[in-house]
Amino acid sequence: MAFKIRVNGAEHDVDVDGDTPLLWVLRDNLGLNGTKFGCGIAVCGACTVHVDGVATRSCSFPVEATEGVEITTIEALSKDGPHPLQDAWVAEDVPQCGYCQTGQIMAAVALLSQTDDPSDNDIDAAMTNICRCGTYNRIRAAIKRAAAAM
Amino acid sequence: MTQIVNLSRRGFLKGSAVAGGGLVLGVSIPAFDVVGNPVAPPVGQLNGYVRIDTDGAVTITLTHAEMGQGIQTALPMIIAEELEAPWSQVKVVRASALPEAGMAPAAPGTGGSRSVRANFDVLSRAGAAARDMLRQAAANRWQVSISECTAREGVIYHNSGQSAPYGDLVRGASYLSPPADVKLKDPSQRRLLGKPTNRLDAAEKVDGRAEFGVDVNLPDMLVGTVRHSPVWGGKLSAADPAPAMTIRGVREVITTEDAIIVVADGYWPAKKGLDALAPEWASGKGAKNSSARIDKAMSAALKRKGAAVVNEGNINQAFRHVSKRVEATYEVPFLHHATMEPMNATARVEGGRVDVWAPIQSAGRARHAIAEEFGFDINKVNVHVTYLGGGFGRRIGMSFIRPAIIAAQKTGRPVKVIWSREEDMAQPMMRPAAKVRMKAGLNGPGLPVAWDARLVVPSISEQLIPGRVRDGVDQISVHGMEVLPYRLDHQRLEYAMPDAGVPLGFWRAVPHTYNGFFVESFIDEIAAATGMDPVGLRREILQPGSRHLAVLERTAAEAKWDKSPKKNHFRGIALHESFGSIVGQVVELKISDDKAIKIRKVTAVVDCGVAVNPRTIEAQIEGSIAYALTAAMYGRVDVEGGAAVQSNFDSYQMVQMADMPKVDVHILENGPIGGIGEPGVPPLAPALTNAIFAATGERVRKLPLIDSGYRFA
Numbered sequence: 001m002a003f004k005i006r007v008n009g010a011e012h013d014v015d016v017d018g019d020t021p022l023l024w025v026l027r028d029n030l031g032l033n034g035t036k037f038g039c040g041i042a043v044c045g046a047c048t049v050h051v052d053g054v055a056t057r058s059c060s061f062p063v064e065a066t067e068g069v070e071i072t073t074i075e076a077l078s079k080d081g082p083h084p085l086q087d088a089w090v091a092e093d094v095p096q097c098g099y100c101q102t103g104q105i106m107a108a109v110a111l112l113s114q115t116d117d118p119s120d121n122d123i124d125a126a127m128t129n130i131c132r133c134g135t136y137n138r139i140r141a142a143i144k145r146a147a148a149a150m
Numbered sequence: 151m152t153q154i155v156n157l158s159r160r161g162f163l164k165g166s167a168v169a170g171g172g173l174v175l176g177v178s179i180p181a182f183d184v185v186g187n188p189v190a191p192p193v194g195q196l197n198g199y200v201r202i203d204t205d206g207a208v209t210i211t212l213t214h215a216e217m218g219q220g221i222q223t224a225l226p227m228i229i230a231e232e233l234e235a236p237w238s239q240v241k242v243v244r245a246s247a248l249p250e251a252g253m254a255p256a257a258p259g260t261g262g263s264r265s266v267r268a269n270f271d272v273l274s275r276a277g278a279a280a281r282d283m284l285r286q287a288a289a290n291r292w293q294v295s296i297s298e299c300t301a302r303e304g305v306i307y308h309n310s311g312q313s314a315p316y317g318d319l320v321r322g323a324s325y326l327s328p329p330a331d332v333k334l335k336d337p338s339q340r341r342l343l344g345k346p347t348n349r350l351d352a353a354e355k356v357d358g359r360a361e362f363g364v365d366v367n368l369p370d371m372l373v374g375t376v377r378h379s380p381v382w383g384g385k386l387s388a389a390d391p392a393p394a395m396t397i398r399g400v401r402e403v404i405t406t407e408d409a410i411i412v413v414a415d416g417y418w419p420a421k422k423g424l425d426a427l428a429p430e431w432a433s434g435k436g437a438k439n440s441s442a443r444i445d446k447a448m449s450a451a452l453k454r455k456g457a458a459v460v461n462e463g464n465i466n467q468a469f470r471h472v473s474k475r476v477e478a479t480y481e482v483p484f485l486h487h488a489t490m491e492p493m494n495a496t497a498r499v500e501g502g503r504v505d506v507w508a509p510i511q512s513a514g515r516a517r518h519a520i521a522e523e524f525g526f527d528i529n530k531v532n533v534h535v536t537y538l539g540g541g542f543g544r545r546i547g548m549s550f551i552r553p554a555i556i557a558a559q560k561t562g563r564p565v566k567v568i569w570s571r572e573e574d575m576a577q578p579m580m581r582p583a584a585k586v587r588m589k590a591g592l593n594g595p596g597l598p599v600a601w602d603a604r605l606v607v608p609s610i611s612e613q614l615i616p617g618r619v620r621d622g623v624d625q626i627s628v629h630g631m632e633v634l635p636y637r638l639d640h641q642r643l644e645y646a647m648p649d650a651g652v653p654l655g656f657w658r659a660v661p662h663t664y665n666g667f668f669v670e671s672f673i674d675e676i677a678a679a680t681g682m683d684p685v686g687l688r689r690e691i692l693q694p695g696s697r698h699l700a701v702l703e704r705t706a707a708e709a710k711w712d713k714s715p716k717k718n719h720f721r722g723i724a725l726h727e728s729f730g731s732i733v734g735q736v737v738e739l740k741i742s743d744d745k746a747i748k749i750r751k752v753t754a755v756v757d758c759g760v761a762v763n764p765r766t767i768e769a770q771i772e773g774s775i776a777y778a779l780t781a782a783m784y785g786r787v788d789v790e791g792g793a794a795v796q797s798n799f800d801s802y803q804m805v806q807m808a809d810m811p812k813v814d815v816h817i818l819e820n821g822p823i824g825g826i827g828e829p830g831v832p833p834l835a836p837a838l839t840n841a842i843f844a845a846t847g848e849r850v851r852k853l854p855l856i857d858s859g860y861r862f863a
Contacts, residue, residue, distance in 0.1 A: 091348075
């Protein structure tokens with residue numbers, strides 16, 4: 001089936017089965033590889049993108065549900081220079097293997113769009129993405145650093 | 151002996167990455183097998199290089215894989231220090247497994263917390279040699295003595311005030327021979343090593359540019375996914391490809407002896423195609439295997455005499471004269487690695503040449519394995535290493551490479567094969583389960599004088615490196631238990647390796663994960679048996695003047711052990727040596743009546759000998775604590791019907807943000823350089839369970855903690 005999908009401000013035509021998860025449309029059809037595959041069941045958060053500004057796990061979001069919504073991926077975050085959260089991530093030296101970090105950042109952007117100055121509890125509640133390298137404390141510090149800078 | 155060779159003007163290197171008009175020094179970076187024994191390259195074979203270009207840029211080859219441990223930053227720091235290169239001018243290129251003309255292959259593998267240790271001396275000397283050659287080139291140009299020329303931040307200065315940047319001097323230096331002897335900086339003169347330095351790979355890892363294995367994209371490439379026999383050791387007996395071929399985008403269904411690979415235009419149609427199939431597997435007797443069977447076999451082995459590993463003093467006689475005996479049995483389960491990036495590889499087979507791109511820890515070994523298994527000319531096999539989305543010991547061997555090569559051969563096109571998370575966990579290389587029975591005999595003052603342990607661990611070596619099993623002892627299973635830092639007059643260790651019938655592998659810190667837990671928990675039991683303070687007991691039985699004792703004292707001091715913790719807070723301590731480093735940890739926590747644990751803080755002290763990049767060291771200790779905490783609280787893989795039960799992150803749970811304690815890291819440098827990727831793992835579990843004992847009086851002798859009713863608050 002043919003779908004029109006709005007990603008990072010541009011419209012794309014894709015011809016895939018309607019149950020194809022947004023993750024695989026982004027990666028295999030649009031070549032946007034910054035969004036990662038981790039679990040396929042919306043538990044780990046490596047595939048987090050924004051759907052109308054809301055952090056969404058794209059591995060479990062079918063392309064047929066994307067009609068009329070605006071999708072934002074990590075690639076669009078730094079279009080005009082690094083986002084303050086990306087700067088904070090570098091300043092706090094967050095990434096280790098780095099595989100989960102784009103999803104973590106997308107979750108953090110969504111958090112800061114709702115809450116200017118998140119408390120530790122806010123961060124605990126919003127940041128449920130898994131990091132197997134265990135960078136959690138630096139992620140927390142980076143979110144606070146970015147919140148202060150924004 | 152470090153060999154440094156000037157390759158700048160060697161014709162045979164023209165056209166390779168080391169050509170290009172600059173100063174190029176070839177080096178021989180030692181490699182080690184998984185347990186730390188030196189292997190290839192033979193002495194004198196060059197397998198890495200340092201290049202300084204005419205614009206002053208410095209490039210080094212990265213002969214090991216970056217999987218988060220920070221070597222892509224630490225190794226350039228080492229060379230920049232001695233070379234006096236401006237930090238912003240240093241970069242790395244990854245060595246691929248197929249050596250460039252005239253060079254030996256890069257490291258066969260990355261593991262054992264060895265990368266920095268293997269490179270440290272060689273890169274330091276190469277940096278110093280290049281620096282002195284640049285000084286000599288300047289001295290020649292200015293017709294002065296080299297002793298009057300100093301190097302600083304990419305510039306050579308003469309006493310007179312003349313100066314020249316490195317880029318202007320490399321051509322002159324390229325005609326010189328490397329000095330026979332170089333003088334390394336006194337540690338007090340270091341300007342980069344030991345200074346917290348941010349990672350060079352952070353920027354590309356926060357905006358999606360970093361290329362992992364799953365991101366490899368070749369022209370005309372197809373994407374596949376695979377299912378192996380879910381029962382370990384089973385074979386594929388029949389599979390009708392028709393249902394998959396009706397899925398749009400599916401190109402090919404390939405069957406092998408023990409797997410089905412579906413190749414399609416993308417991952418999703420490949421997965422749909424695979425899920426549409428109803429393969430029949432010949433599971434064989436493996437299907438009868440279960441956790442219950444394995445547990446029974448291990449318990450039976452615990453009752454029998456094992457192979458002798460250590461027998462010092464006279465254990466039987468010693469026990470007849472002790473004042474008190476302490477005895478306990480401990481056990482830990484099988485564990486998954488659960489790297490964030492599922493297993494995958496991409497292969498292209500063209501004109502008798504095969505190229506593989508993979509997130510892999512063992513590129514050098516894989517190159518040989520591919521040539522052997524598929525019958526390729528070894529000189530036409532290359533393995534290109536991408537970033538690894540976590541390694542932890544899982545990314546070795548052929549299991550995730552083989553399907554990609556088979557699919558590329560069969561379709562005649564490049565194929566990337568990505569495993570589902572379920573496949574990743576169905577085909578693990580698990581940390582072995584382990585059981586131990588320990589007995590200690592204490593003297594009048596309560597100090598242990600006799601230590602008798604019987605360790606039962608299914609053997610990793612038997613499956614992966616059979617040469618490491620000698621006289622019934624898998625050397626890899628007993629590390630961390632056979633040599634104890636404590637003064638014991640009489641020590642015995644026996645070992646048995648029951649066949650578990652499950653695939654085993656190297657899991658971050660390998661045997662130290664369970665032996666550290668066993669030994670440090672039991673030491674705590676010995677202290678409790680006579681009411682001694684756990685720090686006080688260790689102070690009595692560690693060697694006076696030892697690095698271990700210094701780590702203990704510093705850990706106790708940083709955790710303010712001599713002061714009472716906050717009301718309702720309790721502490722546990724543990725220390726363990728592994729991979730050349732010693733780590734002490736204190737866990738401070740509180741526990742509710744219904745066993746909800748809140749860890750207030752983990753204080754960690756690491757003596758890693760030389761601190762190359764303290765920022766990375768802190769990160770590795772933090773990460774090791776998270777990794778170990780996941781295992782201690784949740785980690786357990788069950789076996790039913792000859793297959794793994796836990797299949798994804800819903801059933802194999804991970805520590806998350808809300809559970810992560812504050813971590814406070816302190817670094818000591820009291821010996822030769824040690825590893826850092828793994829040594830932070832072993833002390834966490836015993837420090838945690840020792841704190842639980844302090845809080846509740848319950849001694850947890852079996853992990854994970856959820857099985858004893860504990861949870862995170």
